[in-house]
Amino acid sequence: MAELSGVSVPRYAWPTQPLGSLGRWTGGGTPSKAQPDFWADGTIPWVSPKDMKVSVIAGAADLITEEAVRRSSAKRITAGSVLCVMRSGILAHTFPVAVTSVEVTINQDLRALTPREDVDPGYLAHFLRYSGRDILLTCSKHGTTVSSIEASRLDKYAVPIPPLNIQRQIVARIDELFSDLDDGEEELARAGADLATYRMSLLKAAVTGDLTSDWRAATPPAKSGADMLARILADRKSRWMSDPRNARKRYAEPTAPDPNHLPSLPAGWTWASLDQLSWAAGYGTSQKCATDGTGEPVLRIPNLRDGSVYLSDLKRSLVPLDLSESDYVAPGDLLIVRTNGSDNLIGRAGIVSAPLATPTHYASYLIRFRMTGDSARWRWIRAFTESAVFRASVLANIGSSAGQYNLSMSKLAAFPIALPPAEEMTIALDRWRAGELSFDIPATLAGSGALRQSILAAAFRGELA
CATH class of the missing domain: 3.90.220.20 (DNA methylase specificity domains)
Known part of the structure; x- marks a missing residue:
């Protein structure tokens, strides 16, 4: 097994290459806010770290104009490129990565890698997300006010590159499994809303006597x-x-x-x-x-x-x-x-x-x-x-x-x-606690995140192709 900065892959199946060699890197920039014609009625997505909360970038909160592209440091990034956040407070705990589905521009806190023809952007994005914790550990700058990634270190980060057809098989299988998880998380979110309503109803029943009406009828309190x-x-x-x-x-x-x-x-x-x-x-x-x-x-x-x-x-x-x-x-x-x-x-x-x-x-x-x-x-x-x-x-x-x-x-x-009465108070509190569902929605969702990492780990061990 070859060690890739903490990621193990079969050496015979997936030779590794430095990330920087897998395509063309492009940096970003911010068109001047003092130039209204750079921003008014813009149509070109200008991606910043706040947009990097999704895995696929199909737009952005801010749009710039053709004039801004011509006269500023903002460059066009083709669809199918991999965007990485390089400078942001979020890098204290997460390395955001996304693939562009449309042509975009980016600000100076991001870098974009447009992969070679033999590298699938979805495969590369999945690998970078899987390796996010290790990248933060090995590629972060130290002594800076805002968390940052050192570009030269990231360029050297080793990436296992199987044949293109294998990459695409892996992406298809990951996407299939992640889609099932997405459906489950949506169900959990709906269950969480129902559970909150149930708990409030149960609590109201406890503090108004409805929850202990049967006990009260069978056991009249002495005091x-x-x-x-x-x-x-x-x-x-x-x-x-x-x-x-x-x-x-x-x-x-x-x-x-x-x-x-x-x-x-x-x-x-x-x-x-x-x-x-x-x-x-x-x-x-x-x-x-x-x-x-x-x-x-x-x-x-x-x-x-x-x-x-x-x-x-x-x-x-x-x-x-x-x-x-x-x-x-x-x-x-x-x-x-x-x-x-x-x-x-x-x-x-x-x-x-x-x-x-x-x-x-x-x-x-x-x-x-x-x-x-x-x-x-x-x-x-x-x-x-x-x-x-x-x-x-x-x-x-x-x-x-x-x-x-x-x-x-x-x-x-x-x-x-x-x-x-004191005795009924105890009964009501005990029934309220016993009646509350012990199903922990946040913990289950956190477990879903861990399962995603397990799926990615299996993928890059060659178990999903």
């Missing part, structure tokens, strides 16, 4: 949601009264939800507000944050997903915040997005379910409610804030000012949360 709420309110008041800082203060009863605008609940359930279910609430820091900040970690909107708090992409304040222990987030803290330029993000929530290894604060565009209770109740509140019922409250109370959407703390405090 109701109203009983639970009474205990919560008593514990809340006792906690407040025992705090020395409140010695000379008067206890303010929490805001209750407005019963005039709430749907009916199953027997034994009751409505409670976020204010009633929490013992404190407040805003976070407005201090700017950065990846290389020297202060405390600060939770931001990207850290709130699917009702949970994630620590990926965690940034720190630029300076230490001089916080007390109570300022740091702790298990049971519910964080809700209160202001943002996108209304889709308003009301996004995440609850801290376990202690964080490092003392961590939160940003000022989040509101923190410190929830009473234990992990079972926190799981319920997490589920409820992910439901369409909670989202309806958000949409009914959202405001806007100066291009920003917002939710005030007073409105959030009154948000209703359906509270079932």
